[in-house]
Amino acid sequence: xxLAYAVAAWLLLVGIAGMVTSRHLVHLxxxxxxxxxxxxxxxxxxxxxxxxxxxxxxxxxxxxxQVDPVVQALVLTDVVVEATxxxxxxxxxxxxxxxxxTLDPHRLRALEG
Amino acid sequence: xxxxxxLPPLALAIPLIGAALLAGLSSLLHExxxxxxxxxxxxxxxxxxxxxxxxxxxxGPTIHWFGGWSPRxxxxxxxxxxxxxxxxxxxxxxxxxxxxxxxxLVIAALLFSWRYFEAAGSMYYVLMLTFLAGMVGFALTGDxxxxxxxxxxMGVSAYALTGYRVEEKGPVQGALNxxxxxxxxxxxxxxxxxxxxxRTGALNLLQIGQALGAHPxxxxxxxxxxxxSGFLVKASIVPFHFWLADAHAAAPTPACVLFSGVxxxxxxxxxxxxxxxxxxxxxxxxxxxxxxVLLGFGVVTALLGAVMCFAQHHLKRLLAYSTxxxxxxxxxxxxxxxxxxxxxxxxxxxxxxxxxxxxxxxAGILVHRFEHxxxxxxxxxxxxxxxxxxxxxxxxxxxxxxxxxPFLTYLGKGLLEDAALEQGLPWLIAVxxxxxxxxxxxxxxxxxxxxxxxxxxxxxxxxxxxxxxEEETGREDRTPRTMLGPMTALLGVACAAGLLPQLLSQAQLxxxxxxxxQAYAAVVLRGAPAGSIHPLQRLAPTDPTLFHAGTGAAAxxxxxxxxxxxxxxRSGPRALVAMTGLVAAAMRPLRRGHSxxxxxxxxxxxxxxxxxxxxxxxxxx
Numbered sequence: 001x002x003l004a005y006a007v008a009a010w011l012l013l014v015g016i017a018g019m020v021t022s023r024h025l026v027h028l029x030x031x032x033x034x035x036x037x038x039x040x041x042x043x044x045x046x047x048x049x050x051x052x053x054x055x056x057x058x059x060x061x062x063x064x065x066q067v068d069p070v071v072q073a074l075v076l077t078d079v080v081v082e083a084t085x086x087x088x089x090x091x092x093x094x095x096x097x098x099x100x101x102t103l104d105p106h107r108l109r110a111l112e113g
Numbered sequence: 114x115x116x117x118x119x120l121p122p123l124a125l126a127i128p129l130i131g132a133a134l135l136a137g138l139s140s141l142l143h144e145x146x147x148x149x150x151x152x153x154x155x156x157x158x159x160x161x162x163x164x165x166x167x168x169x170x171x172x173g174p175t176i177h178w179f180g181g182w183s184p185r186x187x188x189x190x191x192x193x194x195x196x197x198x199x200x201x202x203x204x205x206x207x208x209x210x211x212x213x214x215x216x217x218l219v220i221a222a223l224l225f226s227w228r229y230f231e232a233a234g235s236m237y238y239v240l241m242l243t244f245l246a247g248m249v250g251f252a253l254t255g256d257x258x259x260x261x262x263x264x265x266x267m268g269v270s271a272y273a274l275t276g277y278r279v280e281e282k283g284p285v286q287g288a289l290n291x292x293x294x295x296x297x298x299x300x301x302x303x304x305x306x307x308x309x310x311x312r313t314g315a316l317n318l319l320q321i322g323q324a325l326g327a328h329p330x331x332x333x334x335x336x337x338x339x340x341x342s343g344f345l346v347k348a349s350i351v352p353f354h355f356w357l358a359d360a361h362a363a364a365p366t367p368a369c370v371l372f373s374g375v376x377x378x379x380x381x382x383x384x385x386x387x388x389x390x391x392x393x394x395x396x397x398x399x400x401x402x403x404x405x406v407l408l409g410f411g412v413v414t415a416l417l418g419a420v421m422c423f424a425q426h427h428l429k430r431l432l433a434y435s436t437x438x439x440x441x442x443x444x445x446x447x448x449x450x451x452x453x454x455x456x457x458x459x460x461x462x463x464x465x466x467x468x469x470x471x472x473x474x475x476a477g478i479l480v481h482r483f484e485h486x487x488x489x490x491x492x493x494x495x496x497x498x499x500x501x502x503x504x505x506x507x508x509x510x511x512x513x514x515x516x517x518x519p520f521l522t523y524l525g526k527g528l529l530e531d532a533a534l535e536q537g538l539p540w541l542i543a544v545x546x547x548x549x550x551x552x553x554x555x556x557x558x559x560x561x562x563x564x565x566x567x568x569x570x571x572x573x574x575x576x577x578x579x580x581x582x583e584e585e586t587g588r589e590d591r592t593p594r595t596m597l598g599p600m601t602a603l604l605g606v607a608c609a610a611g612l613l614p615q616l617l618s619q620a621q622l623x624x625x626x627x628x629x630x631q632a633y634a635a636v637v638l639r640g641a642p643a644g645s646i647h648p649l650q651r652l653a654p655t656d657p658t659l660f661h662a663g664t665g666a667a668a669x670x671x672x673x674x675x676x677x678x679x680x681x682x683r684s685g686p687r688a689l690v691a692m693t694g695l696v697a698a699a700m701r702p703l704r705r706g707h708s709x710x711x712x713x714x715x716x717x718x719x720x721x722x723x724x725x726x727x728x729x730x731x732x733x734x
Contacts, residue, residue, distance in 0.1 A: 012304065016297070020716045025289070028711070032296055039303040046311040071310065074258055078303065081265045085296050088269060092276055092289050099282045110282040111290070111359045111709040 004045030011038035025093040025103040029086065036082050040075050047071035117169050118177045121202035124162040124212060125250045131155035132242035139235035152238040153223050159245060160216035167209035171619070173626075173643025174636060176255075177202045184638045197317035203255030203637050206623040207459055211375070211382050214466045215248040217606075218374045221599040222367035225474050228593040229481050230365065237277060237365075244270035244371065251379055255637060257309070257391070258316045260383060261302050264347065268295050271376060275364040286709065287363025294356040294714050298346030301722065305339030308332055309391070318390040319634040325395040329733055337392050337403075338726030344387070345721070347380030350444055351414040352717040354437045355707060358421075361433035366477030369429060373436040373473060374466040381440060381462070385447045385455060389627055393450075400450055402732035406725060407448035412544055414441025419551035421707070423675065424700050426488040428476040428559060432469065435514070435552035439465050442545055446529045452628050453653050454532035456621035461525025464607055468513045468522060471603035472556060475507055478596050479563070488559050495564035503592060504564035506600055511560055511676075513607055515553025517669035518662045520604075521611040522549075526668070527661025528617055535653060546664055550671025557676035567680045617655035625652055 015034035022028035047068030055069035097103050100110075135151055169175060178184075182199020219241060230237065247267030254260055272295075276288030310316060312332060313324035325333060342353065349357040357377070361369050388403070396403055418438030425431035439461075446458035480486050483494050495504060513520040526545055533541035561567040610616060625648035627633065635641040678685070682693040706713075 008304075012300075016715060016719055019293075019297075020712050020719075022712060028293070032293060035297060036300050039300055039307065042304060042307040043310075046307055070316070071307075074306075074310075077258075077262060081262070081299075084269050085265070085272075085292065088272055089289065089292055089296075092279075092285055092292070095276070095279045095285045096289065099280075099285055105711050108282075108286045108289075108711075109709065110286045111362055 004041055004048070008038045008042035008045070011035070011041060023104055023106070025096060025105055026090070028105060029089045029093060032089070033082065033086060036078070039078060043071045043075050043078070117166075117175045120162055120166050120169070121175060121177045121204050121253050122179070124159055124166070124253065125202075125246055127162070128155055128159055128242045128246040128249065132239045132246065135235055135242065136239045139239075145235070148235045148238050149223070149227065152242055153220065155242055156216060156219045156223055156245060159249060160213060160220060163209055163213040163216050163249065166204050167206055167213055170204050170206050170209055171623075173646055174633070175202075175204045175643070176637055177204075183640070197315065197320045197638055200259055201255040201317065201637065202253045203319075204253050205627065206619070207382070207627060208252045208386075210459065210463060211252040211379060212249045214463055215245060215252065215371070215375045215379075218371050218466060218470050219245045221470055221474065221603055222370045224595050224599045225370070225477060226365075226367045227595040229367065229477055229596065237274075240270050240274050240277075241367075241371075244274065244368075248371075248375060248379060252382065255318055256316055257306055257318055257321065257387070260387075261299065261306060264299055264302065264343075264383075267376065267379075268292075268299065268347075271360075271364075271368070271372065274368040275360050277365055277368070284363040287359040287361075290709070290711050290714060291356045291360035293711055294353075294718065295346055297715060297718060298343040298353070300343075301339045301346075302343030305336045305343065308336040308339065312336070317638070318387065319630065319637050322391045322394050322630055323634055323638070325391070327395060327397055329395050329399055331730070333392075333395055334730045334733060335726060337396075338722060338729065340387060340391075341384055342718075342722040342725055344380045344383040345410070345444075345725075346718065347377065348384060348444070349377050349380070349414075349437050349440050350410050350721075351417050351437070351441070352721045354414065354418070354440075355714040355717060357437055358430045358433040358707065359709060361436075362427055362430050366429070366473055366480060369432070369476075370470045370473045373432060374470040377436055377440050378443065378462045378466060381443050381447060381458070384444070385458070386627075388447075390630055390633070393628075394630060396733070399733040402729050404448055404450050405732065406728050408445055408538075410725070411441045411444030411446075411448055412541075414438070414444060415544055415548040416441070417703075419548040420700070421703065423551050423555045423558075423679075424697075424704060425555070428479065428486050428488060428491075429473070431488075431555055431559065432472055432476060435555065436469060438548045438552050439469075442529070442548055445541060445544070446532060449532050449536050449538075451532055451535065452621055452625035452648065452650070453528065453535055453655075455624035455627065456617070456655075457525055457528035457532050459620045459624060460521065460528060460616060463610070464521035464525045465514075467603045467607040467610075468510060468520065471506070471600045471607075472510045472514065474596060474600040474603070475503070475510060478503060478592050478600070481596065482592060488562060491563045492568045493563070493566045496566040498590070500564060500592065502597060504560065506597070506604065507560040507564060508557070509604055510600075511553050511556040511672060512669045513604060514556060515549045515669040515672040516665040518665050519608060519611040521607045521616075523661060523665030524611055524614070524617060524657060526665060527657065528620075528655060530661070530664055531653065531655075542664065546668045546671065549668035550675060553669065553672035554675035554679070557672050558679040561676060561680055614655075614657045617657070618652070621652050621655055622648065625649070 018031035052065040052067045055066045184197045251263035272292035278284045315321045346353040422434035446454045516522045516526045530542045626646045632646040
């Protein structure tokens with residue numbers, strides 16, 4: 001499990017590093033998705049129990065160990081959030097390409113000061 | 114089931130259902146007026162519910178457990194005295210007041226949009242309602258993960274509103290900067306939630322607080338830094354604040370009323386609420402470390418925001434930096450970690466929301482009349498158009514922002530200064546007065562140049578402005594009542610509330626009850642009677658005094674002083690002209706730092722998280 005935590009931290013850092021150095025808006029948005037993926041890894045590993053079943057209550061005696069269903073519900077919600085935010089951001093990226101003629105975040109210059 | 118406990122879910126469900134109905138029926142409703150009336154009716158209904166809850170919760174919190182999943186007795190899965198498996202809305206006067214402020218500002222914004230946004234499609238109204246639903250849910254929920262979800266609900270609505278005029282450059286870039294920065298903040302919060310859940314197996318705010326124990330170790334400090342940074346992004350605290358001015362410059366003016374008036378403040382509400390219910394028990398003796406760090410961030414934000422505010426010529430950016438500065442002042446009040454400080458911030462947030470909403474409507478009136486939002490392009494236009502009522506409202510708004518009695522701002526500020534003195538921090542009064550004077554003075558400077566024609570710019574500049582005039586066409590030669598009405602009403606409410614001094618003791622009492630987390634947890638988790646929460650300490654007297662009125666008037670006088678200095682910066686005494694030149698030179702690197710480049714914003718954000726977590730980790734050891 002501590003390996004999973006390390007992976008989560010690595011995804012967070014590498015995603016943010018990618019965003020800070022990005023030269024392309026689509027790349028930057030996908031790096032944001034990488035940052036979010038770190039939360040999936042973290043949450044799922046929090047609820048993981050070695051040798052446990054999936055938290056489905058049909059045909060399993062209730063005494064058998066199960067992984068934590070709460071974090072799975074959280075991740076599901078998280079996925080919905082990600083789909084919404086990414087779709088919105090990508091649509092803004094399309095518009096940015098139309099208005100500015102570039103997707104380089106350094107060359108978007110409508111707001112300063 | 115008591116009737117009160119049905120109110121909180123209704124306040125969330127009504128705007129969501131209203132938004133869905135408007136979206137679904139928009140193709141059938143050819144008459145746009147029906148959509149407007151529908152959205153307005155929903156907002157008024159929500160405002161009524163929230164204000165009702167504010168009154169009903171004066172005795173004790175109203176709790177609603179969704180689906181009847183109230184806390185269960187201890188079991189093999191959970192060894193605590195009560196296990197909250199379900200999700201609750203725990204409404205106290207502070208949360209209900211935030212929700213009421215959101216609903217009232219939505220009403221004002223919709224009224225203003227009536228004529229401002231002739232071309233607004235039905236989706237604009239749908240987004241306003243989902244935004245309202247997100248804010249109400251965020252203010253009322255008692256569950257940490259729910260806070261993240263509502264953070265995103267209001268976030269996505271706000272990103273989409275910012276980019277509403279997607280055919281222009283500014284809104285596209287503003288929405289991108291806003292959305293990406295806030296999303297990173299949201300994921301930091303979620304990381305923090307993961308750490309807390311791993312530690313405690315709980316998501317209910319009070320239950321996490323009960324289960325964290327009394328020794329802050331590395332994981333607790335990391336969770337604190339992650340969650341706090343995420344909400345400080347929303348609260349636009351330096352160095353997390355960069356997105357705010359971009360979003361405000363780009364978003365439609367009615368949306369700005371909500372962003373500045375209540376959304377930013379909801380970020381601070383989350384910081385305060387989560388700190389008290391979740392982290393205050395575990396930090397216990399190390400509270401002073403947290404106090405120092407938050408105070409430092411607050412002071413830097415208050416001063417930097419005020420200076421940047423005064424340096425702006427774009428009216429909406431100017432107001433946005435004024436919000437940054439006020440958010441810093443609010444954070445200072447929260448950082449005092451006392452009931453008096455928290456109560457003061459509550460009153461100040463209400464006052465600021467009303468006044469800032471009115472000022473944004475003022476900026477919107479100028480955009481509507483002259484299709485310009487830059488001070489330089491607007492000089493003398495208001496005077497030429499004989500806009501006397503507008504001029505009066507602008508002057509009143511500037512002085513109210515600075516804290517002139519009897520506007521409610523002076524009471525919020527006065528109470529905050531009392532709280533600073535109580536903690537032995539008299540210098541904080543100076544910070545508050547300087548921030549108020551600079552932000553109020555910036556708006557007064559704008560008002561004087563536009564409406565009173567006070568401007569010593571050489572005529573050459575004016576000629577070049579005239580040359581650019583042909584492309585502008587004032588749409589109307591009178592300001593519609595649907596714009597003057599909400600501006601007057603918001604300022605009127607701020608003034609009337611300032612004449613109700615009992616508001617102060619109520620605010621302090623509500624804040625003091627929040628501090629009694631043990632009794633609060635007993636009510637929420639173990640079903641103790643709602644009226645059983647009492648303040649832990651004797652409350653300080655809160656009657657308005659000459660001192661309150663004095664510092665308020667001093668800030669207003671300071672505003673007039675800096676505005677006068679700005680009006681005469683070209684023709685005034687030589688020392689003044691030289692000084693303005695020096696200040697402008699000193700400001701240049703600061704302004705260049707606000708580059709508009711999204712990647713810089715992320716880098717600053719990461720630095721902020723590091724400082725916040727690092728300092729607390731070192732000091733709390």
